[in-house]
Amino acid sequence: MxxxxxxxxxxxxxxxxxxxxxxxxxxxxxxxxxxxxxxxxxxxxxxxxxxxxxxxxxxxxxxxxxxxxxxxxxxxxxxxxxxxxxxxxxxxxxxxxxxxxxxxxxxxxEIFGARARTKEGKLQVELAALSYQRSRLVRSWTHLERQRGGVGFMGGPGESQLEIDRRLITERITRLKKELVQVQRTRGLHRGARQRVPYPVVAFVGYTNAGKSTLFNRLTEAKVLARDQLFATLDPTMRRVVLPSGQVVILSDTVGFISDLPTDLVAAFRATLEEVLEADLILHIRDAAHPDSRAQQADVQAVLADLGVSEGAEHLFEVLNKCDLLSTEEKARLALRDAEQPKAVLCSALTGEGCDQLLAMIDNELSAKRLQVALSLPLSEGAALSWLYDHGEVLQRRDDGLGCQLDLKIAQNDLQRYLKKFPEIAAKNEELLRIYGNRRQIKEKQLESG
The missing domain is CATH 3.40.50.11060 (GTPase HflX, N-terminal domain)
Known part of the structure; x- marks a missing residue:
């Protein structure tokens, strides 16, 4: 009922x-x-x-x-x-x-407790709930005048029920924190593994029910739970996406923010939110059609600032979602604003309007951070050539009797991976020698990245 x-x-x-x-x-x-x-x-x-x-x-x-x-x-x-x-x-x-x-x-x-699915999410919610409950034991118990005797962990003579309950909760909180440290260590190992096979990470943040999961599903063709409901998503989800240039990125969908978010919850979910700090790009997804869109923006910016991401951070961009709910006049006004503020994109996760422009913006921003290099390699080295096409953006290719010359944009980490994967070819390349020095230094780079 x-x-x-x-x-x-x-x-x-x-x-x-x-x-x-x-x-x-x-x-x-x-x-x-x-x-x-x-x-x-x-x-x-x-x-x-x-x-x-x-x-x-x-x-x-x-x-x-x-x-x-x-x-x-x-x-x-x-x-x-x-x-x-x-x-x-x-x-x-x-x-x-x-x-x-x-x-x-x-x-x-209550909502977080009902929605958490991963082990980390459940531990985080329980930790926050117990911290909240511990301060309310005076309200919860009506039999606090009772005294209990006992031995060992059951409490000493004269220990009140309130003291027992508070002690049990404190012990459980201590155990939860230890478990969370282990889970967070595992998350750190996963993060380290992603850095060794480095695809850029693009993190979605925003007010709850701003359409993050719907947009995430639209761009990744994933099936993350997306409902017109507050806090439909709690546990972070990551998916691989290929951008128009062919570059591969990881999109990360995170828990939604809300005004007056309980302090204990912010502390408990801090490890999850640290994924945002590691991101190459942060996309603040806003519900452009919501009457309190500005206030929601301020709430999200406050949480980001608490995490160490300032409002004017170079890698922070706005995505004005749900433009399908706007009038023609409102769209025109926001489109004009976008033209004046290139760090904002207008789109609709539901209809797909503007999603191509969003992917192009992500592509352009990540491309701007890549090195532009000229590499040469023998035509017989098809595997190395294919690898460069998969991991870089080939701007120009010239073939002659001596081999293949490529002008390409490539991430610094990918260039180091190329050195490690094809050391004999890389060591003969003048451009790489200019960037990384002599062959001995290339070898040292390989050891560092390995």
């Missing part, structure tokens, strides 16, 4: 502070979407003006009484309060309304 829910967004008035980028109604709509994401049936939703925060209940006594009637009339079993509640506020509201009360942090943790 689906739980019936009441969703409240407290619009807390702060004298002397400018209003937020989002309208309270938009915040409420997002909270309703979050509630629906875990299968709650929202019977009633409302913005509640809070002129003065009450330490005991957050909202005033009259508001508490008014919603007692709403809860009873609609058989509501869960109330979602779209802000952070203290343990005392949560306990008092549950007692007053005689139903379960969860705040924004608890709601997001």
């Amino acid at each position: 689906t739980d019936s829910a009441l969703v409240l967004h407290p619009d807390i008035l702060r004298p002397g502070h400018p209003p937020g980028l989002r309208a309270p109604e938009a915040r409420l709509d997002e909270a309703v979407g979050l509630a629906a994401a875990i299968g709650l049936k929202v019977a009633h939703s409302e913005v509640v003006a809070v002129k003065q925060v009450r330490p005991a209940t957050l909202v005033g006594g009259g508001v508490v009484e008014r919603f007692q009637e709403t809860i009873a009339e609609n058989d509501i079993t869960v109330v979602v309060v779209d802000t952070a509640l203290s343990p005392v506020q949560q306990r008092n509201l549950e007692q007053a309304w005689d139903c379960k009360v969860i705040d924004r942090t608890g709601l997001i943790l």
Whole structure:
């Protein structure tokens, strides 16, 4: 049976502070979407003006009484309060309304707990949830006056139930952190392996439900879960894509961001988000048709800044998605903006509009970072020639009786791989000698990269 829910967004008035980028109604709509994401049936939703925060209940006594009637009339079993509640506020509201009360942090943790699929994702969510729960034991237990005796790990004489629960949670958190270190070490090994077989990595970031997974599927022909739902994707996914020039890249789809993301979750998912820091290009996917697109942009930029990626980072680009939902006038306005700001692309993951331009932009940016070199090799070395065609962009080819001369663009790491894979051919090449020095230095390069 689906739980019936009441969703409240407290619009807390702060004298002397400018209003937020989002309208309270938009915040409420997002909270309703979050509630629906875990299968709650929202019977009633409302913005509640809070002129003065009450330490005991957050909202005033009259508001508490008014919603007692709403809860009873609609058989509501869960109330979602779209802000952070203290343990005392949560306990008092549950007692007053005689139903379960969860705040924004608890709601997001519920969603993450239901959606995580990989071992790392599950460990990260459990770690964040336990850190959250540990601060609320005072709310969770009504039998804290009980004293328990015992020996060994069961607790010493006079240890209260609260102390036992807190200690057990702390021990579990310690074990989880150790497990996460091991999983993160494995992720680091995988990252190192990708660097040894180095394809450029392009990471997708953005607000939840901005269309990242749909765009990812469009460009990679993958089948990543893509729904019109908040936090449909939690676990990072990577796929290989061939760009128009023939260059191969790895696209990485990551967890969506959201305003007021719980601190414990940001900390727990930091290792996953570090994939973004390793990326050659970061594409900030925005929902161009969303009324709060600017506010969502600011939230994503805040999380990126916390990770160490500044707003003006050279490798950070914007993709204005869902242009199929825009009017002709809005498209024209954004297209003009794109012309003035070359680090933005307008597209639609659903219809494919603009996706070719997006791939071309990725291709051009990565191509600009490649070396342009002139290489020569015998025509009999077909394997080496084929390898260069696969891993570089051949600009010009000249064949004569002595062999084949190529002008090509190639990544620095790929050039080093060429040295390692075809050392005898590479050591005779004047261009490589100019770049890497004499044959002994080439050999040293091979040892370094091997």
